[in-house]
Amino acid sequence: xxxxxxxxxxxxxxxxLFALSIAACSADTTDGGADGAAAVTLxxxxxxxxxxxxxxxxxxxxxxxxxxxxxAALSEKLxxxxxxxxxxxxxxxxxxxxxxxxxxLTGMFDTLERQKTVDFVDYLAAKNNFLTLxxxxxxxxxxxxxxxxxxxxxxxxxxxxxxxxxTECVKAGKPxxxxxxxxxxxxxxxxxxxxxxxxxxNDSAANAYINSQNKDTMKVSxxxxxxxxxxxxxxxxxELTKKVxxxxxxxxxxxxxxxxxxxWGVADRGLEAPIINGATF
Numbered sequence: 038x039x040x041x042x043x044x045x046x047x048x049x050x051x052x053x054l055f056a057l058s059i060a061a062c063s064a065d066t067t068d069g070g071a072d073g074a075a076a077v078t079l080x081x082x083x084x085x086x087x088x089x090x091x092x093x094x095x096x097x098x099x100x101x102x103x104x105x106x107x108x109a110a111l112s113e114k115l116x117x118x119x120x121x122x123x124x125x126x127x128x129x130x131x132x133x134x135x136x137x138x139x140x141x142l143t144g145m146f147d148t149l150e151r152q153k154t155v156d157f158v159d160y161l162a163a164k165n166n167f168l169t170l171x172x173x174x175x176x177x178x179x180x181x182x183x184x185x186x187x188x189x190x191x192x193x194x195x196x197x198x199x200x201x202x203x204t205e206c207v208k209a210g211k212p213x214x215x216x217x218x219x220x221x222x223x224x225x226x227x228x229x230x231x232x233x234x235x236x237x238x239n240d241s242a243a244n245a246y247i248n249s250q251n252k253d254t255m256k257v258s259x260x261x262x263x264x265x266x267x268x269x270x271x272x273x274x275x276e277l278t279k280k281v282x283x284x285x286x287x288x289x290x291x292x293x294x295x296x297x298x299x300x301w302g303v304a305d306r307g308l309e310a311p312i313i314n315g316a317t318f
Contacts (some may be wrong), residue, residue, distance in 0.1 A: 071131035082124040082138040089246040090144040104142045105133030106297045114284035127192025147268035147316040159266035159312040164241040175258035188225045188234035191218045285311035
């Protein structure tokens with residue numbers, strides 16, 4: 038796995054302030070461009086456990102990851118800096134709806150259910166598989182998890198997929214899927230390492246990164262839901278949605294987008310153009 042790019046963003050608030058409301062942050066300004074106009078600082082929610090999309094460097098405050106590099110490129114086109122704010126994954130959509138964040142740029146699926154609350158700009162094709170310890174059998178699909186202890190971060194889309202798979206297991210006279218939810222991806226991987234769960238289904242880039250750090254003990258196999266999109270999320274009807282769509286189009290056209298995806302090993306998941314609310318499920 039590559040070393041993180043130098044294009045990184047420092048968390049806009051100290052850890053001691055993470056629990057405070059930042060509803061007023063969208064009004065923050067910094068010195069703007071050549072005309073001296075003030076530029077609005079955009080606050081992006083992100084779960085810092087979602088390697089390699091968003092994570093904190095060893096100093097505990099500098100953000101790194103695919104989305105961080107993309108945010109830096111988008112900032113140049115938008116003329117506004119983007120500051121990342123740490124948030125639990127299951128708090129991000131409610132936070133957008135409440136106006137606490139201007140956008141979310143984290144490992145989030147665009148889904149029809151989520152579109153009832155927020156809007157999306159899709160920017161990355163989905164690809165998912167299963168992470169297990171080396172000592173566990175390969176997992177082919179969600180239908181291969183009857184009676185298996187599965188761990189996911191709270192609020193993950195996989196919760197619905199696993200519930201559907203568990204129903205099918207029971208209908209077939211097999212044990213239900215044993216689903217366990219954790220605070221974030223870090224806690225989920227820790228549960229896998231310690232043997233409290235057998236499998237965690239997740240994004241392929243995240244699993245590849247985790248596996249690269251645990252080559253002697255973990256492996257990936259199978260696949261599921263290799264359709265749909267990862268997306269930036271916005272409060273419903275936000276003017277920023279169209280602006281970010283245009284900014285994505287610009288970094289796609291000038292090659293910056295492809296360069297970032299290539300350096301993070303996900304070039305095969307790039308889109309030819311961003312899509313607003315492109316979910317089909």
